[in-house]
Amino acid sequence: MEAVHAHDPAHGHDDHAHHPSGIMRWITTTNHKDIGTLYLVFAVTMFFVGGILAMGIRAELFQPGLQFWRPDFFNQLTTMHGLIMVFGAIMPAFVGFANWQIPMMIGAPDMAFGRLNNWSFWLLPPAATLLVASFFVPGGATAAGWTLYAPLSTQMGPGMDLAIFALHIMGASSIMGSINIITTILNMRAPGMNLMKMPLFVWTWLITAYLLIAVMPVLAGAVTMVLTDRHFGTNFFNAAGGGDPVMFQHIFWFFGHPEVYIMILPAFGIISQVIPAFARKPLFGYTSMVYATSSIAILSFIVWAHHMFTVGMPAAGQLFFMYATMLIAVPTGVKVFNWIATMWKGSMTFETPMLFACGFIFVFSMGGFTGLILAITPVDIQLQDTYYVVAHFHYVLVAGSLFAIFAGTYFWIPKWTGHMYDETLGKWHFWLSMIFFNVTFFPMHFLGLAGMPRRIPDYALQFADFNMVASIGAFGFGLTQLIFLYTVIKCIQGGEKAPEKPWEGADSLEWTLPSPPPYHSFETPPVVK
Amino acid sequence: MISKWARSLVVAAALAPALASADRYNLQTPQTIIAHEIYDLHTLILGICCVIFVVVFGAMTYSIIRHRKSLGHKAEQFHENTTVEIVWTIIPFIILVGMAIPATKTVIQMKDTSNSDLTIKATGYQWKWNYDYLQEGISFYSSLATPRELITDNSAEGHKKREDHSNYLLEVDNPVVVPVGKKVRIITTADDVIHSWWVPAFGVKQDAIPGFVRDSWFKVDKPGIYRGQCAELCGKEHGFMPIVVEAVEPEKYALWVAEQKKKMAAQADDPNKTWTLDELKARGEKVYAANCQVCHQPTGMGQPPAFPALSGSKIATGPMAGHLDRVLNGKPGTAMASFKQLSDVEIAAVITFERNSWNNKTGDMVSPSDVKKLRK
Numbered sequence: 001m002e003a004v005h006a007h008d009p010a011h012g013h014d015d016h017a018h019h020p021s022g023i024m025r026w027i028t029t030t031n032h033k034d035i036g037t038l039y040l041v042f043a044v045t046m047f048f049v050g051g052i053l054a055m056g057i058r059a060e061l062f063q064p065g066l067q068f069w070r071p072d073f074f075n076q077l078t079t080m081h082g083l084i085m086v087f088g089a090i091m092p093a094f095v096g097f098a099n100w101q102i103p104m105m106i107g108a109p110d111m112a113f114g115r116l117n118n119w120s121f122w123l124l125p126p127a128a129t130l131l132v133a134s135f136f137v138p139g140g141a142t143a144a145g146w147t148l149y150a151p152l153s154t155q156m157g158p159g160m161d162l163a164i165f166a167l168h169i170m171g172a173s174s175i176m177g178s179i180n181i182i183t184t185i186l187n188m189r190a191p192g193m194n195l196m197k198m199p200l201f202v203w204t205w206l207i208t209a210y211l212l213i214a215v216m217p218v219l220a221g222a223v224t225m226v227l228t229d230r231h232f233g234t235n236f237f238n239a240a241g242g243g244d245p246v247m248f249q250h251i252f253w254f255f256g257h258p259e260v261y262i263m264i265l266p267a268f269g270i271i272s273q274v275i276p277a278f279a280r281k282p283l284f285g286y287t288s289m290v291y292a293t294s295s296i297a298i299l300s301f302i303v304w305a306h307h308m309f310t311v312g313m314p315a316a317g318q319l320f321f322m323y324a325t326m327l328i329a330v331p332t333g334v335k336v337f338n339w340i341a342t343m344w345k346g347s348m349t350f351e352t353p354m355l356f357a358c359g360f361i362f363v364f365s366m367g368g369f370t371g372l373i374l375a376i377t378p379v380d381i382q383l384q385d386t387y388y389v390v391a392h393f394h395y396v397l398v399a400g401s402l403f404a405i406f407a408g409t410y411f412w413i414p415k416w417t418g419h420m421y422d423e424t425l426g427k428w429h430f431w432l433s434m435i436f437f438n439v440t441f442f443p444m445h446f447l448g449l450a451g452m453p454r455r456i457p458d459y460a461l462q463f464a465d466f467n468m469v470a471s472i473g474a475f476g477f478g479l480t481q482l483i484f485l486y487t488v489i490k491c492i493q494g495g496e497k498a499p500e501k502p503w504e505g506a507d508s509l510e511w512t513l514p515s516p517p518p519y520h521s522f523e524t525p526p527v528v529k
Numbered sequence: 530m531i532s533k534w535a536r537s538l539v540v541a542a543a544l545a546p547a548l549a550s551a552d553r554y555n556l557q558t559p560q561t562i563i564a565h566e567i568y569d570l571h572t573l574i575l576g577i578c579c580v581i582f583v584v585v586f587g588a589m590t591y592s593i594i595r596h597r598k599s600l601g602h603k604a605e606q607f608h609e610n611t612t613v614e615i616v617w618t619i620i621p622f623i624i625l626v627g628m629a630i631p632a633t634k635t636v637i638q639m640k641d642t643s644n645s646d647l648t649i650k651a652t653g654y655q656w657k658w659n660y661d662y663l664q665e666g667i668s669f670y671s672s673l674a675t676p677r678e679l680i681t682d683n684s685a686e687g688h689k690k691r692e693d694h695s696n697y698l699l700e701v702d703n704p705v706v707v708p709v710g711k712k713v714r715i716i717t718t719a720d721d722v723i724h725s726w727w728v729p730a731f732g733v734k735q736d737a738i739p740g741f742v743r744d745s746w747f748k749v750d751k752p753g754i755y756r757g758q759c760a761e762l763c764g765k766e767h768g769f770m771p772i773v774v775e776a777v778e779p780e781k782y783a784l785w786v787a788e789q790k791k792k793m794a795a796q797a798d799d800p801n802k803t804w805t806l807d808e809l810k811a812r813g814e815k816v817y818a819a820n821c822q823v824c825h826q827p828t829g830m831g832q833p834p835a836f837p838a839l840s841g842s843k844i845a846t847g848p849m850a851g852h853l854d855r856v857l858n859g860k861p862g863t864a865m866a867s868f869k870q871l872s873d874v875e876i877a878a879v880i881t882f883e884r885n886s887w888n889n890k891t892g893d894m895v896s897p898s899d900v901k902k903l904r905k
Contacts, residue, residue, distance in 0.1 A: 064698075065691050066681050072765035072835055138834040145762045151739065152722040152764060155864055157835065230862060239740020245723055246738060280598070282608040310725060310760070311736045312743035315640040319633055326625045333621045334614070340585065341613070343592045347604035350597075358593065362586060369578040376574060376628065378567045378635040381734050382556060385725065385760040450553050451729040453760050456768030458680060460699045461692065462553060505604075 027122070030114025031519060032099045033416075038121050039096030040409075044485070046088030046128060051478050053081040058440075058474040061467050066458055074457035075143035076159075080131065082146025083163065086263070087170050088128055090397065093405045094266040095120075095177050098205050100416060102181060104510035105199045107190025107528065109520040112183040120177040127169035134159035134166075145455060147256070148222075150237035150248040154229050161230070164223045171216040178209035178216075185209075190509065192528035196290070199508040200283060203290050204269030207297045211258045211265070214301075219255040222248060246311050253304035261300045263397060265293060267404030268335060271357050273508065274407050275339050278354035279346030280505035285338040292331035292338075299328050309380045318377045325375035332368055336361060351503075352426030356407035359434050360399065367395025370445070385455075388448025394441045406433070406484065413491055414498035418516040421491040425483055432480040439473030557729045560755060560776075561747045564732030566635045574628055581624075639732075642746045645714035649705065653717070653724025653737035653759065655866060656766035656823065660705050663716075667789045672819065673769045674700040677827075680769075699756040704773040708782035709749050716744045721866050722764060728757035728774055736761055749776040764864065765835075766823055804874075806881065806894045813882025816875045820868060821883075829887035835864060840887035849893055852880055853903055869904070873897040 020028055029035060056077045060068050069077065099117065103110055111117050134141040139157025142148065153160055185206045189198070198206075225236040226248070235241025237248045276283045283289065305313060305321040313321075339361055348354070370392040374380045383389060406429070414420050443466035448454075452463045459467065501511040509526060510517070552558060559565040596602045650661040657672035675698050679691055691697055707713050717726050717737035727734040728747070735745040749755070757772040777785065804812075818827075821839075825831045829840035839845045844852050856876055859867035868876065877895045884891040 063688070065683060065688060067683055070765070070832060071768065072832075075762070075765060075767070140835070143765065149723060149762070152762065154862070155722065155764065157863070239738075243740075245740070279596075280604040281606060284608050285610075285614055286608065288609075288614050310734050311738065312745075315637055318636050318640075322632065322636070323629060326629060329625060330618060330621050334618055336585065337617045340589045340592065341610075342608075343589065343596065345602070345605040345607075346592075346596050347598040347602050348593065348596055349599070350593075358589075361589065365582070365585070369582065372578065372628075373571065373574050376570055376632045378563070378632060378639060378732070379571045379574070381639070382564075382567050382571075382729065382732055384734060385762075446554050449556050451557055451757070453727075453758050453768070455762045456758075458698060458768050461695070461697050466553075 028118070030110075030118050032103050032111045032114075032117065032521070033517070033519070035111075035117050035121050036096045036099030036101075037416075039092050039099060039124075042121070042124055042128070043089050043093035043096055044488075046084050046092070048481070048485075049132065050081050050084035050089055051481065053077050053084065054474060055478050057081060058471040060457055061459070062471040063468060064459060064461055064464050069457065071457045072143055073140060075145070075455065076135065076141040078455050079143050079145050080135070080141050083166075084128075084131060085397075086146065086259070087167070088124075088131070090263050090401050090405070091170075091174065092124060094205075094208070094263070094401075095174075097201075097266065097270065097405075097408055097412075098177075098181055101412065101510065102184055102202055102205060103188070104415075104513060104517060104521045105202050105508050106185065106188060106193060107509050107522045107526045108184060108188035109522055111180050112188060113180045116176050117180050120173045120180065123169050123173040123176075127166040127173070130162045130166040130169070134162035137162065147249075147252060148226065149245075149252070150226055150229065151239075151245050153226050154237065161227065164227050167223050168220055171220045174212045174216050178212040181205055181209040182213075190522070190525040190528050196287065197528060199269075200272035200286065200289055200293075201266070201269035204265040204272070204293055207293050208262050208265045211262050211297055211300065215255040215258045215262075218251060219259075222251040222255065225251075246308070249308050249311065250305065253307045254301075256307065257304040258297070258300045260393075260396070261296055263401045265297065267360070267401045268293065270404045270408040270411070271339060271360055273506075274353045274357040274411050275342050277411070277503045277506040278351065278357070279343050279348050281342060281346040282507075283338070284341035284344075285334070288334055289338055292334045295331040296328060299324060299331070303328065306375060306377075306380065309377050310384045322375060322377045326372065329368070329372050329375075336365055336368075349504075351410070352421070352423060352430055353407045353411035353503075355427065355430040356403050356410065359430065360403040360407060363399030363403065363434070363437065364396060367392055367400060370395060383448055385453055386448035387444040387452045387454055390454050391441050391444035391448060394444075398441070399437055403433070406430075409484075409488065411503070412510075413488065414502045415510055415513070415515050415517065417492050417495075418498050418514075419491050419495035420498050420502060421495065422487055425487040425490075429480060429483045429487060432483065433477065436473050436476035436480055440470050440477055441473070443467075443469045443473075559732065560730040560749055560751065560753070561732055563635070563639055563747065564730060566631075566638070567732045570632060570635060573631070577624060577628065639745070642714050642744045644712065645746060646711035647707065648714045648716060649707070650716045650718070651705075651726045651737060653719035653721075653726070653763065653770075654870075655721050655764050655864070656759075656770040657819075658701075658724075658726070658759075658770065658772060659870075660703075662786075665786050665790070667786065667793065669703045669789070670819065671701045671703045671705065671773070673698070673771060674702045675769075696756065698769065699758070699771045699773070701771055701773045704754070704775045706775045706777060706782060706785045707749060708779040709752050709776045711779065712746055712748045714744055714746045716742055718742050720870065723761050724759050724763045724770070725761035726757075726772060727760040728755050728772055730755045730757075731774070734760055749774075752776050752778060769823075804877075804894075804896065806885070806892075809878045809881040809894060810885055812874070813878035813880070814886075816871065816879040817882055820871065821879065824864065829883075829889075839883050840889060842889075845883045846889050846891055849880075849884075849895060849899075852884065853895065853900065856880055857900070857903060873900040873904075876900045 137158045140159055142156045142160040142163045144153040144156055228234040229236050235243040237243045237245050303325045306325045410426050447463055447466050452459055498515040556568050559568045648663045652659040657670050659670050661668045717735045719737040719739045724737040731747040733745045733747050735743050755774045759770040824836040825839050831838040844855050856868050859865045874897045877897045877900050880895045884893045
């Protein structure tokens with residue numbers, strides 16, 4: 001006994017080196033980098049699953065008539081494309097970035113709660129399995145749209161129940177991940193790094209994590225009420241039983257609007273790291289960036305009903321939500337101005353991360369402008385539920401969130417893998433993505449203005465030309481993403497050795513670590529002056 | 530396909546200047562005062578956005594071109610300027626106020642449904658509209674008139690037919706008829722799920738919510754046929770429930786009203802009539818075509834598993850009570866809705882039809898009085 005005791009502390013020290021290998025390394029890991037990698041691999045997998053569904057949608061819409069799918073299966077495609085991209089691709093990708101980067105950027109050895117972190121990730125594969133498996137149950141996947149509006153969602157088959165459980169599980173995962181992120185940021189910063197010295201990516205994630213904790217339970221509540229309406233005789237959303245179908249929309253969008261900022265704030269964070277690095281100039285207006293991010297987050301809680309201008313609110317309600325929504329343009333504008341001011345009189349080079357960042361500002365802003373147009377209640381009433389809205393949210397979610405994810409991947413992958421990625425392939429990926437993205441989604445503005453509703457499997461003849469253009473763009477965009485996959489795999493497998501700091505102008509703490517960084521990022525905290 | 534795509538590209542390029550002002554690049558030509566205001570608001574705000582776009586991205590493009598390392602530009606190290614930051618917070622705010630003022634006026638105008646000359650209630654069903662002219666007592670259903678085969682025929686010939694079929698998917702059997710120059714208040718509600726009544730040229734889009742009543746209004750300037758679609762996802766046939774409004778001169782409208790009233794009187798079934806099996810079956814076939822065959826198919830084979838076959842089904846060949854219950858009350862949790870809104874005769878007819886068609890040869894006849902007894 002004595003001997004064992006005496007040995008214990010020494011064994012404890014060695015423990016780090018003895019982590020399991022093979023599959024068990026990934027299943028039991030509590031390491032922020034391993035978990036970050038798992039999140040990113042999961043996200044990219046779901047991105048391709050969701051992408052295949054999108055190809056199915058665009059194939060059907062290539063020309064008028066029903067060519068490939070029955071209308072109910074088409075609705076399953078649009079619904080599951082939305083759910084998988086939002087909850088399976090974009091959100092987990094950002095959590096992957098948070099896991100990899102936050103400890104390294106604040107000078108910590110790891111995330112605060114290693115086991116919780118492991119559990120947050122390993123909840124996701126079962127949730128994704130439920131979602132994908134729902135295609136194979138009787139009646140197929142839910143076809144009520146990603147917004148799951150009741151009472152349409154109460155009509156669905158068992159696929160709806162699987163989707164509800166998947167959302168419950170993913171919500172629990174997000175909440176645990178957020179608790180971990182907040183605790184890590186608030187407690188584990190290197191000495192000297194006060195809040196206003198944190199890199200902006202850390203700031204945006206801190207705010208995003210609070211948003212997640214605030215709204216994921218609301219979504220869970222909404223879908224649980226749908227579940228009990230479906231199976232246990234409640235009438236929350238059934239007017240015949242005294243319920244209110246519109247109440248679902250209020251609850252859903254109270255979650256749903258902050259959710260769109262959950263998907264864009266970390267993107268703002270990434271862009272705010274990338275631009276100063278390639279402009280070789282500090283970020284302009286750091287303080288106002290922090291305040292702008294916080295304002296956007298706070299405003300996001302009081303604008304939800306702008307998704308519901310056509311349900312018939314009183315004029316006072318419509319006006320309130322219109323004004324509040326328009327206000328969001330101010331802090332968003334400040335961010336764009338700050339990024340451009342950071343570029344102004346810099347000494348810029350345009351490697352792939354910078355290309356994606358510039359592309360982001362350019363195309364995301366177009367999504368911002370259409371957002372402002374949609375904020376105007378009378379115009380929104382005309383454009384609600386048309387392809388204009390589809391164009392708008394793909395401009396902010398694809399050109400916004402996704403392009404930022406690409407920028408961040410190219411920016412940090414030398415750090416993560418220890419290898420430089422193939423710059424030529426990266427540039428091809430950027431230019432083809434940029435061109436095909438616009439070929440796909442720009443014509444949708446015209447379709448929406450001319451009156452094509454969204455979520456329809458077939459359309460009137462005057463919409464045929466632009467739909468064909470959009471479909472061709474979509475196939476091109478889909479294929480282009482294979483370049484990304486190839487470039488990333490190639491970079492993981494080898495390539496030019498990456499130095500500690502491959503980007504001349506980068507200055508946050510992760511660039512003081514070797515590439516790839518040690519298993520426990522900072523065993524001794526660095527001192528920030 | 531490629532050649533077709535190339536052809537449409539060439540056509541589009543050739544026509545682009547001519548079509549620049551046409552409906553396909555912009556909101557449809559407005560036909561009501563509200564639609565005009567929406568059109569103008571959109572033009573105004575789009576214009577402001579374009580100016581901002583040019584200024585902001587002009588600066589960004591200039592910077593991208595001039596402030597490059599490859600040109601030997603040295604980075605300056607400034608990173609804040611309070612004056613500039615305040616200016617670019619205040620100016621957007623002022624622009625927003627400028628946008629909000631006209632928008633507010635339009636919102637208030639849109640909401641003013643008072644003093645209407647005519648009230649029409651539009652009820653959304655999966656997947657058709659019902660219109661009730663409340664003062665005139667006219668009531669009718671309006672469903673897609675484009676034949677099913679035209680939508681699903683994928684032969685080259687089918688594709689050609691579609692291309693030649695003007696108003697493909699935007700035509701109905703019974704359009705809404707309204708008089709021009711009169712304020713029409715449209716009340717919306719729904720029977721099953723949320724639908725949305727939308728005619729782009731009128732600037733009216735109002736959700737139709739089961740159990741609730743909402744309203745909106747329009748006053749059409751000139752006679753014509755205006756087309757729209759259901760705008761809220763309402764299930765599998767969401768893309769196939771168009772809205773067609775025919776605006777006519779008031780005199781023509783009065784004639785139409787009189788004609789409709791006559792038609793309704795003729796259509797009303799005599800409650801005391803004694804039906805024969807064949808009569809009921811013939812009537813039932815029409816009811817089936819209008820209400821059932823989208824899901825259960827003209828062949829009665831359905832689209833399993835979501836929409837089961839009726840031909841040979843346990844319900845349609847088993848005890849009559851079960852069949853009556855299913856049609857009257859639907860099956861909760863599935864797409865099978867309640868069809869209570871049909872008349873006793875219609876329900877009796879459609880059940881009789883279903884029990885004596887395809888492979889179903891029960892010989893049963895359901896009489897309207899059987900249905901009446903079951904209603905509470």
